[in-house]
Amino acid sequence: MRKLILILLLLPVAQVFASSGLHLEPAQTNIRSKESLRNGAKYYMNYCSACHSLKYQRYSRMAKDLELSEDEVMENLIYTDAKFTDHMTVTMTDESSKKWFGKAPPDLTLIAKAKGNDWLYAYLKGFYKDPSRPSGWNNTIFKDASMPHVMWQLQGIQEAHFEEHEDENGFITHPFKEFSKVTEGSMSDEEFDNTVRDIVNFLDYTAEPAKLIRLAYAPWVMLFLVIFTFLAYMLKKNYFKDVH
Template identity: 40%
Template sequence: MKRIIFAVLALLPGLAMAAGASVQLDKADYDLSDKASLQRGATTFMNYCAGCHSTQYQRYNRVAEDLGIPEDLMRDNLIFNGAKVGDLMKSSISEKDAARWFGASPPDLTLVARVRGADWVYTYLRSFYVDPTRPFGVNNLVFPSVGMPHVLEPLQGTPRLEQETRLVDGQEVHETIGIKSDGNGEMTNEEYDQTVLDLVNFLVYSAEPVKLERERMGFWVLGFIAIFFIFTVLLKKEFWRDVH
């Protein structure tokens, strides 16, 4: 529990920094019951994100069980740092190397979808654009001056800002109207959006693996309370019937 609290506190400064971006967030229509989507999201995370980011509050074998992935398949195809299938899902990069290369250690992403929200993560991953002034050559509309590279660029292609120029009080103003890939990625725009949605789905699961079970249990609890309430009312009427 202490580790989870520390993880949330560690993410709060970044949340405050990103709060200033006035960007309309896109709706992430994730589905935690879609095991195929979760499996694709886990594959994307392990191939493109786990090199720097960890989800160290969950274990490989628990993820494999929840997502319907055989343990041998998880071990042979989704674990790249020599970890055992029962280990916590820590990143491949050491904190010392991360601090030297990026200036700070990349945050753990176990709770990112819960802290920032699925819509934020979904929009963020689709809002990178080319910016030669930045250290990694990219910036982000949702998180200006972002300090990470666009790791999904091979899939999306090179994203560039689309701007239109209009006159305001006699002066030209450049207004951003969107981001468009140059089409040199491995995926179409629709395929890339689906890949990002699958990744967000996995991160939402990571933030609360028992969410579906909790919601199912909640219906049973509400049903029990409703039935118990009926018996309570009947008992009250019976008890007070002969009281004058």
């Protein structure tokens, strides 16, 4: 029994070591911040929704969860002839997008669950100029992605530098080293990071809208458990008071 408890306690530590292979900067999103989610939704609708759908999410549900009015959504966030209660689909057909990008842009409703927030954060910050690619862009964490850098005006244009690494078997790899800015964007690095963080936060929300409710209930559930434990303990004490 004691061994089992020890293993359970050490499990999180083991996980940290197991995942340390990929060094991703933590996205540090905060799903409780409605302001961040609303800002993420705004940038998502402006910069991503032309190509990517969020087909398991409805505008009306988003409005309710993010505390936006129907008018705000209709006027500021919907650029197509979609209705308030529609799913957030995309007007471009898979066929034409395949023709333009070589690949259809995937639906992003569940992408935060599939890839993780840190991955998304690194991906959206990882676009760099690469004239050898058809789009003129490449990405440090998704090599040869067919998505162009859609936020280059905000971030500016960056170049990526790689180093040469040879392992003991003589196998040569070129891991990413650092970026250098070629042209400045309209945002400072910090502003851009925050904007990307908000977009990732929004995608984290669409992947599980119930997370907001779950987190809101969490303190009450914990409180219940504490009170219940106390009651159970008192009851036990009472039952056992004559047992010697």
